[in-house]
Amino acid sequence: MIKKYYLDNRKYNFETSIKKIVKIDDNLYDIELKETYFYPEGGGQPADRGTIDSLEVVDVQKKSGGVVHRVKGEPKGPLVNCIIDKNHRDHYMVQHTGQHLISAVLKHELDIDTLSVHLGNLYTTIEINRSDILDSEIAVLEDKIYDLISQGNRVIYHETDDEGLKNFNIRRESKYKGYIRIVEIENFDFVPCGGVHLSNIHEIGLIKIVGYDKIRSHIRLNALIGKNAYIDYRTKDRVTNILNKELSTQTEDIPNSISQLKKNIDTLKLDKKNISELYIKKLETEIKSSRETVFIYNNIPKEIVQKLGVKLTNTLTRPTLLINKHEGLNWILIDSKSEEVNYSNFKENLMPLINGKGGGKKSIWQGTGDLDGIDTFIDKFKLLA
Numbered sequence: 532m533i534k535k536y537y538l539d540n541r542k543y544n545f546e547t548s549i550k551k552i553v554k555i556d557d558n559l560y561d562i563e564l565k566e567t568y569f570y571p572e573g574g575g576q577p578a579d580r581g582t583i584d585s586l587e588v589v590d591v592q593k594k595s596g597g598v599v600h601r602v603k604g605e606p607k608g609p610l611v612n613c614i615i616d617k618n619h620r621d622h623y624m625v626q627h628t629g630q631h632l633i634s635a636v637l638k639h640e641l642d643i644d645t646l647s648v649h650l651g652n653l654y655t656t657i658e659i660n661r662s663d664i665l666d667s668e669i670a671v672l673e674d675k676i677y678d679l680i681s682q683g684n685r686v687i688y689h690e691t692d693d694e695g696l697k698n699f700n701i702r703r704e705s706k707y708k709g710y711i712r713i714v715e716i717e718n719f720d721f722v723p724c725g726g727v728h729l730s731n732i733h734e735i736g737l738i739k740i741v742g743y744d745k746i747r748s749h750i751r752l753n754a755l756i757g758k759n760a761y762i763d764y765r766t767k768d769r770v771t772n773i774l775n776k777e778l779s780t781q782t783e784d785i786p787n788s789i790s791q792l793k794k795n796i797d798t799l800k801l802d803k804k805n806i807s808e809l810y811i812k813k814l815e816t817e818i819k820s821s822r823e824t825v826f827i828y829n830n831i832p833k834e835i836v837q838k839l840g841v842k843l844t845n846t847l848t849r850p851t852l853l854i855n856k857h858e859g860l861n862w863i864l865i866d867s868k869s870e871e872v873n874y875s876n877f878k879e880n881l882m883p884l885i886n887g888k889g890g891g892k893k894s895i896w897q898g899t900g901d902l903d904g905i906d907t908f909i910d911k912f913k914l915l916a
Contacts, residue, residue: 546613548565551563571593576726579616584608629738630657633655684732689712700721702721739755811842830856831855850865885908
């Protein structure tokens with residue numbers, strides 16, 4: 532007997548009676564219905580979702596020749612109203628039919644076999660028996676898919692058995708025995724499959740291969756099918772328009788504009804490095820020629836003062852404090868010729884004045900602090916130095 536979900540895959544609401552109910556735990560029940568349009572998981576396609584007697588259906592599985600619906604809560608019965616989640620069902624019919632079309636074109640146009648598939652909420656992935664694939668081959672794949680969708684080939688179902696299977700030029704061997712269901716893309720492809728599909732591939736709308744990666748020495752194609760492909764196009768179109776505006780260019784010139792932008796950034800980085808080195812050298816010369824022990828800077832990038840401190844550790848013979856008022860208070864203590872006990876004194880008696888935090892090792896320490904108390908902090912350091 533042909534399953535109801537095969538006979539009418541667009542029926543989302545029906546009424547029936549409960550045939551059997553089994554309590555699983557305090558809140559889960561397995562229910563068999565007299566008849567059902569809920570699709571049980573199989574053929575790589577997830578089970579339908581929905582409600583039975585307003586109770587959430589969390590899973591549907593084939594068991595012992597029947598279909599078991601797992602629901603949250605106990606239906607009142609015996610008659611129940613059943614509602615199938617239309618968006619969920621339609622999404623996976625589009626994904627599954629789209630996957631059939633991709634795998635069919637791969638085989639018939641490029642002689643590439645499909646090894647495994649995953650129908651996802653966003654991406655549908657197809658693992659193929661190739662270790663690489665050319666961009667030109669993907670173009671052939673997409674062009675043929677577009678042509679077939681435009682033609683609007685029907686999706687036709689055939690019921691047969693092991694003996695009757697010999698009459699079909701199937702794309703891959705059947706995993707089924709006994710009753711076998713053949714899904715045909717009209718005049719193009721035959722494949723055994725237990726899933727539910729669209730009535731016409733024209734309903735798919737759009738298929739785009741958006742990338743691929745290596746898995747188990749094979750290629751796995753990442754495909755956007757149906758509405759997912761349209762949403763992706765809309766997003767990329769918006770981003771492209773923003774790039775065109777920001778780069779003052781046309782879409783086809785975006786790669787060249789980005790390449791030039793990267794070169795400009797590299798040049799600026801080099802210029803910045805050269806300027807920083809010259810500036811650090813200038814500051815180093817000023818400090819070495821001065822008899823002061825405290826040097827205060829305003830809004831100098833932290834990395835410049837840090838590099839300056841490192842350079843000074845090998846040349847200064849007196850304790851020196853660098854203070855940088857940049858995003859708060861940053862300090863560096865350079866004391867290359869004294870014992871670490873001087874830092875202990877600095878830490879115990881001076882750092883509390885600015886709520887200081889930090890550390891290091893002979894002969895450079897650094898940290899942060901508050902601007903409150905900075906004047907007293909500096910005066911006491913001069914006495915300590």
